[in-house]
Amino acid sequence: MAKRPRPDSTAPRRLRPQFDVVRSSIYLPAGVHEALREIAYEERRKIHDLILEGIGAALKKRGYPAVDELRRKKAP
16 A cells, blocks of 8 residues: 655645634533523534624623624734
8 A cells, every 4th residue: 555645734724815814712511511502402503603793792891893894804
């Protein structure tokens, strides 16, 4: 069996073309994660989408633009 060539570690990483993304981890209590999982299943959505919905509500409450608007802006 032939060996696969190793990926070039000097090659630039590909980002999503539509916007820059910053990865972040969150720690959820098990019950909260289970509730989000159930909602996501019932609504045929991703937990990620539900979390962004909540972040959008928190931003709006504090007078910040919507998530989609901030997504369109370029970071400094």
